[in-house]
Amino acid sequence: MNYNDYDRALYYIHCSDWNNLLILMVRTNDHLLSKKIEHFLHARSFPNPYPVVETTFYTLFHYIEHANSVNS
Numbered sequence: 001m002n003y004n005d006y007d008r009a010l011y012y013i014h015c016s017d018w019n020n021l022l023i024l025m026v027r028t029n030d031h032l033l034s035k036k037i038e039h040f041l042h043a044r045s046f047p048n049p050y051p052v053v054e055t056t057f058y059t060l061f062h063y064i065e066h067a068n069s070v071n072s
Contacts, residue, residue, distance in 0.1 A: 005030060006064045006071075009037065013060075018044070033067070036060040 005028045012021040018041060025037040036059055043056040 005033060006067050009033065009060070009064055013057075030067075032063065036063050 005024060008024055009021065012018075012024065021037060022041060025034050025041070028034050036056075040053075040056040040060045043053045
């Protein structure tokens with residue numbers, strides 16, 4: 001597993017670089033990370049209420065935070 005994927009995901013979210021986040025979703029070997037990115041991008045791209053987008057964002061963020069803490 002490439003732990004740089006988590007750092008890249010955080011960077012792309014911070015910079016609002018949705019295209020590279022989509023590419024990361026396809027290329028990563030972590031299926032959970034890929035699925036959480038997919039849910040976030042889907043909620044963000046299509047008309048959804050803000051709480052739905054916020055929930056998917058925090059789910060993705062907490063997963064990345066957990067994966068980084070396990071790695072440390």
